[in-house]
């Protein structure tokens with residue numbers, strides 16, 4: 001496996017990716033939006049779960065766009081387009097979206113509105129700040145797409161003086177929205 005090029009804020013931890021992508025329920029042929037793609041790892045993992053995806057990976061930071069572009073090249077991901085810009089505007093210019101993972105939550109209500117407008121049937125949002133969690137739940141409820149929130153607290157084994165202890169990861173909230181297509 002090639003080594004993933006990192007950026008601040010990423011990559012998303014494997015346990016969070018596992019739960020998020022399970023709940024996303026991505027299907028063969030889907031148009032998938034990786035919103036605030038950072039390293040692009042979510043898109044890379046999504047290609048292992050479904051065939052013939054069309055992926056739009058977007059981020060407002062040049063450093064993330066460059067990292068995702070290089071990571072896709074290194075991992076042989078040919079079905080992903082990396083787009084630089086504010087996600088709510090990028091999504092507005094897409095023809096349609098079937099499902100979306102939102103890892104970057106700036107302007108989150110506008111991002112959710114754009115995804116709903118494009119017909120997304122499944123939207124998963126990751127957040128660590130409680131104010132963002134409340135904003136997402138309230139807006140999903142207002143738009144009639146709220147499904148549920150899962151709060152994940154994981155810890156990973158680390159060696160300590162030849163023995164094993166568990167180092168806690170940051171807790172993450174995973175919000176899920178579903179819409180009929």
Ligand SMILES: C[S@@+](CC[C@H](N)C(=O)[O-])C[C@H]1O[C@@H](n2cnc3c(N)ncnc32)[C@H](O)[C@@H]1O
Pocket residue numbers: 008009010011012035036037038039040041042058059060061064085086087088103104105106107108111
């Ligand atoms: C926590 S990181 C995402 C990590 C990523 N899932 C990974 O595995 O590498 C959040 C990213 O979202 C981007 N971001 C946040 N809000 C955004 C927005 N409204 N539009 C575009 N990018 C955004 C940030 O620039 C940042 O790179």
